[in-house]
Amino acid sequence: IKRNHYNVCIIxxxxxxxxxxxxxxxxxxxxxxxxxxxxxxxxxxxxxxxGIRQQWSTRSxxxxxxxxVKLFERYKEDVGxxxxxxxxxxxxxxxxxxxxxxxxxxxxxxxxxxxxxxxLSPRQxxxxxxxxxxxxxxxxxxxxxxxxxxxxxAVIGYALAAQRMGVDIYTHTEVLGxxxxxxxxxxxxxxxxxVKCNVVVNATGPWSREVGMMAGxxxxxxxxxxxxxxxxxxxxxxxxxxxxxxxxFYMRQTMHGQFIMGQGDKDEKPGINYNVTFKFEKELVxxxxxxxxxxxxxxVIRHWSGMYNMSPDAQPIIGxxxxxxxxxxxxxxxxxxxxxxxxxxxxxxxxILFGKTLHTDISYLDVERFxxxxxxxEKNVV
Ligand code: FAD
Numbered sequence: 001i002k003r004n005h006y007n008v009c010i011i012x013x014x015x016x017x018x019x020x021x022x023x024x025x026x027x028x029x030x031x032x033x034x035x036x037x038x039x040x041x042x043x044x045x046x047x048x049x050x051g052i053r054q055q056w057s058t059r060s061x062x063x064x065x066x067x068x069v070k071l072f073e074r075y076k077e078d079v080g081x082x083x084x085x086x087x088x089x090x091x092x093x094x095x096x097x098x099x100x101x102x103x104x105x106x107x108x109x110x111x112x113x114x115x116x117x118x119x120l121s122p123r124q125x126x127x128x129x130x131x132x133x134x135x136x137x138x139x140x141x142x143x144x145x146x147x148x149x150x151x152x153x154a155v156i157g158y159a160l161a162a163q164r165m166g167v168d169i170y171t172h173t174e175v176l177g178x179x180x181x182x183x184x185x186x187x188x189x190x191x192x193x194x195v196k197c198n199v200v201v202n203a204t205g206p207w208s209r210e211v212g213m214m215a216g217x218x219x220x221x222x223x224x225x226x227x228x229x230x231x232x233x234x235x236x237x238x239x240x241x242x243x244x245x246x247x248x249f250y251m252r253q254t255m256h257g258q259f260i261m262g263q264g265d266k267d268e269k270p271g272i273n274y275n276v277t278f279k280f281e282k283e284l285v286x287x288x289x290x291x292x293x294x295x296x297x298x299x300v301i302r303h304w305s306g307m308y309n310m311s312p313d314a315q316p317i318i319g320x321x322x323x324x325x326x327x328x329x330x331x332x333x334x335x336x337x338x339x340x341x342x343x344x345x346x347x348x349x350x351x352i353l354f355g356k357t358l359h360t361d362i363s364y365l366d367v368e369r370f371x372x373x374x375x376x377x378e379k380n381v382v
Contacts, residue, residue, distance in 0.1 A: 047306025319366030
């Protein structure tokens with residue numbers, strides 16, 4: 001460890017930790033360290049699908065995602081790396097009458113927020129995307145400015161830019177404890193020694209609850225396994241990301257031609273589990289070949305799993321602890337943290353340095369919302 005004191009110690013080197021370090025350094029904070037127990041993007045970020053969508057059912061997620069899209073659009077110029085960001089749109093398919101009605105409500109709210117979203121009948125879907133089988137489809141929505149990017153590159157881009165601005169990154173360095181004295185954070189115990197600090201940020205995704213408890217901060221998150229697979233490549237022709245909550249699937253084609261796809265499993269039990277099952281592969285492949293017949297005969301080349309860090313209302317938990325001074329958190333993204341992390345990191349950096357946010361209001365996303373306030377659950381989750 002190069003210094004025995006940092007102003008800000010970030011725990012976790014995924015998209016949240018690296019983006020936060022980048023925004024802190026950009027705003028002039030020159031004493032920042034990231035501690036990552038494994039390698040950068042080894043957590044959920046490096047295992048995710050890389051989808052970036054603004055079509056959400058809660059206003060808060062729409063706002064976070066819209067601000068993030070602005071930041072992704074400028075990523076290459078600002079951060080200095082090509083992350084294969086592509087705005088091919090997101091097609092959301094509904095196979096359920098009730099859900100379709102909700103989509104109409106969602107679109108109304110999304111348009112109020114300034115998002116351009118289309119509602120498509122099954123016939124219109126067929127005309128626009130002839131390679132999609134529309135059997136059983138009730139309705140779809142489409143937003144052209146949604147898209148996807150390569151999550152590994154996004155992490156590395158933020159990390160390198162942060163390092164250039166003076167941030168120290170310690171990989172294979174685990175935080176074992178957070179030192180709190182008289183109600184304030186004063187340091188962290190790491191596997192490579194003790195480091196003094198004024199601010200600690202919990203950006204540990206699936207491990208957020210236990211890292212919260214290191215400082216006595218109770219963050220009500222639980223982690224659930226999600227499996228995902230990739231096929232061999234086909235020539236590029238499928239520009240958008242397709243997703244269905246009632247159909248329980250999502251899929252996109254990478255810039256290299258491979259298809260990445262996944263589904264949720266309601267029977268999963270909480271806890272870190274990186275095993276994979278044949279059941280997942282069989283169920284998903286059979287379903288996807290029906291909706292996207294061109295996938296027939298394409299081979300699956302790899303299948304892995306990652307963790308969704310779920311919060312009680314499926315929206316991120318971001319803020320500053322009221323109990324422990326200097327303890328901040330950005331956790332519980334519930335399966336959509338890659339796409340909202342740039343806006344979250346920007347807002348958190350502002351909150352840490354200026355005591356208030358300048359671009360996105362996150363005040364209603366702190367952990368206090370679970371004590372008493374009525375919470376609105378995000379519905380658009382696979
Ligand atoms: P992580 O990437 O999990 O990083 C946390 C890091 O903290 C890890 O690297 C871990 O090693 C480190 N850490 C933990 N404890 C300690 C410790 N004590 N000391 C030091 N380091 C520690 N999101 C989207 O937006 N779009 C998608 O299409 C999408 N698809 C997904 C598909 C799957 C299969 C999965 C599993 C997730 C998906 N997500 C998606 C969700 C997304 O991956 C996460 O919300 C996001 O990556 C969270 O980023 P993070 O940086 O907060 O956490």
